[in-house]
Amino acid sequence: MPSPPPFHKQLEHALAKKEIIILLATCSIDYNGRAQSSLASGDRLLIIKPDGTLLVHQPTGNVPINYMKEGTHIHITAQPNVWLLHAHHPKNQEFMTIELTRIYHLYTQQVHDGEKIILHGHEKDMSDMLYAQPDLIEPGLRAVSREEKTEFGFIDVLCYDQHNNLVIIECKRNQADFKAVEQLQRYVEKVKQSKGITNVRGILASPSISANAKTFLEQLGYQHVAINPPHFKEQHRKNQKKIGEY
Amino acid sequence: MPSPPPFHKQLEHALAKKEIIILLATCSIDYNGRAQSSLASGDRLLIIKPDGTLLVHQPTGNVPINYMKEGTHIHITAQPNVWLLHAHHPKNQEFMTIELTRIYHLYTQQVHDGEKIILHGHEKDMSDMLYAQPDLIEPGLRAVSREEKTEFGFIDVLCYDQHNNLVIIECKRNQADFKAVEQLQRYVEKVKQSKGITNVRGILASPSISANAKTFLEQLGYQHVAINPPHFKEQHRKNQKKIGEY
């Protein structure tokens, strides 16, 4: 029975055929590009995708410890006791060198997946809700526009109140912070300036706001309205049910 | 020769022994937690780490299409034609169900890696440089403090100029945007207020700034100074050399 081709030949073959490559190995890593990094030797999981994505995962943590994005050119060279995996992203001017000293496992395969994820519960769902039902914010509000583009950014929801003051609403699906207040401030000030009016109100709609951000908000003369993103409670109830199902 | 244990037994064993688990399979996925998502059937790479991290990768892209963070409890159940992988993160109140219909490949192993990455070229390197050499910004500047905490955030570098005006410097290692200008504005206004003085200057130090952000900055009476993060040119030179080496 003929022996299998050497590791680097297998890898080259998989790269050429644009297979997904799963490699568990002891390696050290150097990166040079938008920043510089070095990582001493350890056991890691390397993933090379058909689109030229390279991910390096340690045994813990959510995020790859090193990575190269789609469009990376990869090649491997065999040396007496190590393999050198060179990764180069021409457009981003990024380079990575992985020195492999021990190969635990290599698997490669053609994969097919054309499906896209369907995601709900993001901020747009919240601004959709407030555009459809502005009285969740305050009785008498009339919604005028959504995602209105200004020179200084996009206004989530624009309304008039019952006294015909313009009302600018900025939504956050999570707790609001300084940045959210500043976004609101930027839109309000810009609209006042460009329309030459002063009766413009600013409302920050979010489930909560940090104490400091609230102080800041109120100093600027704006309001916070506590609003949960849509289906927040239903979602929680579903979770509770699922606990029972387990 | 005895046949190997069924897939779900192998997986249970690996979970119990806290091995890293690499699984290439056809699956569909539902997630419920901070948001809700569903993903129809396709070929994906699943990774389960010893710390309870679960990653789902499609054949393209940098980022996992679905994930559960460290601390996730995972168990698997076998049904007539499918396996159900249940993932539950108690603290985050998150749930994921993965329906596996075809197993291409399963590999599990103990892994060891205690190494930490060494990273250079981040923003702190830049504020360190400006604290040490404030005259890179403007002749006659005297640095007073770094990372100074205020009620409204942290000031990167605080200086006095040759006319004894207080100068607040905000650093960005990349192109500055609206948010950077607003951060600077917040610090300057807060310092003016808390110290009861008006001669406070604001300087944004970054390699570049977007046109709109620059307009905004100047309307507020602040300045932009073009500064590259340290070793930027050296880094580029290194890259150039590496191109030659290839």
Added chain:
DNA sequence: GGGGAGAGATGCCGC
């Protein structure tokens, strides 16, 4: 644990 801010942020959509 919360707050504040950077990140080799990433990804999406707009122009």
Added chain:
DNA sequence: GCGGCATTTCTCCCC
């Protein structure tokens, strides 16, 4: 391509 901005942002640091 850049710009503006949300992200199941993530991660780190400091209180």
